[in-house]
Amino acid sequence: MRRVLGAVTAAAFLGCAASREAAQPTPASPAPEPAKVEAPAEAQAPKLQVPVEYYKLDNGLRVVLSRDTTVPKAVVGVYYNIGFRIEPRNRTGFAHLFEHMMFQGSTNLGKMELARLIQKNGGMFNGSTRFDFTNYFEIVPSNTLETMLWAEADRMRGLEVTEENLKNQQGVVANEVKVNVLNRPYGGFPWLDMPQVANTNWYNAHNFYGDLKDLEAATLEDVRAFFKTYYAPSNAALVVVGDFEPEQVKGWVRQYFGPLPKAPVPQLPDISEPRQEKEKRHDLKDTRITRPAFAAGYHMPPVGTPEFYAMALIDEILLQGSDSALYQQLVQKKGIAGELSGGVNELGNQWNYNGPMLWTVYLFHDTVISPETIAGEIDGVVAKLVEKPVDAATLARARVKARSRLYAQLEGMLGFGRADLMASSALFFDDPGRLNQLEDELMKVTPEVIQRTAREYLRSTNRTVLTVSASPQTMLAE
Template identity: 85%
Template sequence: MSHTPAVAAPAPAPAETPKLQVPVDYFKLDNGLKVVLSRDTTAPKTAIGVYYNIGFRIEPKNRTGFAHLFEHMMFQGSTNLGKMEFIRLIQKNGGVLNGSTRFDFTNYFEIVPSNALETMLWAEADRMRGLEVTQENLKNQQGVVSNEVKVNVLNQPYGGFPWLDMPQVANTNWYNAHNFYGDLKDLEAATLDDVKSFFKTYYAPSNAVLVVVGDFEPEQVKGWVKKYFGPLPTVAQPQKPDISEPRQEKEKRHDKPDKLAERPALAVGYHMPAVGTPEYYAMALVDEVLLKGNDSALYQQLVQKKGLAGELQGGVNELGNQWNYNGPMQWTAYLFHDASTSPEAILKEIDGVVAQLQEKPIDAATLARARVKARSRLYEHVESFLGFGRADLLASFALFFDDPERINRLEDELMKVSPELIQKTAREYLRRENRTVLTVTPAPTKAQAR
């Protein structure tokens, strides 16, 4: 009796990890308004965002802080909604709202029950059509912004460290290196004509993206968008300024005395690769390997092994995230330390950790862990704050690249990054010559010095 040898069944193929697949419905109105719809029926709510292509670094010269001042002006009333009525309208409908100024855009958003969506679209179109620009509103908001600068920066220990301070030291192009919050003299010098001109130029549909995320009927929303935003006139946009930065060839250092600080602080900033390049995606993984989480190499060395600091913070784009900017940027790491620890001792340890990335490719396990962390961080952002995180990336990618579908390709780009590319990126972009070192030194007051 013969026996046929058993043939082993083929091993099942490993299940492919599901990728992020955000629904994207993208179109433009005749007046140039870009519109992104992304349906999500998990809850009866919608997030509405309007992003204008004007931010900190492309505001007019001699008007530092103007982009931020204008963010406040947008809540001062419009053609059909008086002062503060926009805010009350959203709150009355059970919603939340906010606005912010970032490097490359100024945004406004609301999250409301779905049955209030049409009302919100009407309200956003109303203030895009006709902001109530008055001398009284301007003077009032100049005071508000001036107080904000005083509270958040001038009278705050470590005020502006490092998000406001680092760009001013690391960059050479005025657009990237000026005081984004604004010089108080510039803020006070803004005239009513300045404000009207700024609004007419930059707050136009041809310079904006409208994004809607949530539970809605797409065809119905398209009808509303065309009804309320379609009649708004297009405005020819001035050429955007050149915001490029030259390759840094020498390390920069700057110390900031701070009479309110109790401990010294140190930040290191390295110029990032250009947005969208393979090295740009590699830096997202370098960030995970070196800085993000208690398992990161810098945390392990500086905090766990050497005890030079209690924690370590930083990343790419301190005012947002890895993805929602378009221009020169620093990858930054910063910490607070005891006076008995010298900045040079900390820099020596940082250099030692960075050298390991530069000298040889990382191992497969480290790369896999970095990919998992980066992917998790991406999903966390997309799903954050009731749909706003998704709206933020869709609006940014439409605004910068005319390509909101980019959101669904981020994972693929991260998966393409190899150990060799990480090593190459570390050698070029984590060079000491590409670094800016910013320190904060507690400065004794006159009373203490006596």
């Protein structure tokens, strides 16, 4: 995760790609064989086929199982269909505050007892708040899987909501805001600041980390109502990845989660964004910095459209890696910056959100370089995508990079990456097997679709330019 709201970082390997078949010797032939036309290398590559079993309990809980016996471990994840962009008005940061509350104890486990239980068994755990979901997960030895399922069902059944716990976590989150944003150079640039200035719909544009006065105003009744509304099995997905016996796990899931009562599924607010017709500019002042910062955010195509998949390849062509066009122009040729950062969904990845999103590029530069110069250089690079379709070599390289990135996301963090994509897809699309179609969708993208996508979504009038300059600090208006 580039920026985190309670996430951990780790790296590991989890084999999930289809294996290659061993090459067979070609038998000798008495006559010369006619020359064969070889298919492109990318067409011959094995396709991702992650095992997925999906079903629902009577109370509405979505259950996703994906068996992998590579190592004796298991990932348990519970995803709730509530993220910070659909939290209640006048309660900015409430979804994130509630994430903290979920570690304060449950019906049968006291405060921090779940943490001690996981750690004593050699596991790791965490939770995070994202645009469209809040998640909780454990990565543990597979022989403790039943215990983890029981523990997650226990806190879904009943959270220990007390005034003491609430006040304590209000203080923790307030300090987190101060440390990570208010008292840090560049603060929330651009992951927190850009959505607030690029979007127009309050749900997408409010300060989701939380205004301190809103955090302090949250009451015990607010917490209890929030839990009852959003933390029901009918608003959640359970995912299990790793070394287990499917029928045994199904029995445990039925035993521990099955008795939980069904609740009405909360109606989600309208989070749509209008088409942007004019470039936006916003400058933040920061007394703690010595170098200016520049970010450009472009509204993304709707999820699942051909243009959406085209943006995954455009991201590789323009921004990702030292071979990318923007890196070559701004870093190698012009020396405007030492590195570039950004991409789709700064708080996750291209595949684990559902709603309006931004493609962002950002950098830090010397004071002699103006924002207009940087924006002009970006426009010059984008113009090449608009003027003519990309060549075959560029498209092939982008596909390889995009596939590599997808595999890395799936294999990351001891199997959590696979669990994340399946759980979010179950929540948003009722289809955790969607990850097995992503490669095919990327392969369908043609040069013409890339050209069309760049023309509509990388136009300057679809862009918000956010800068940070070294002068007295001003606060972002809601």
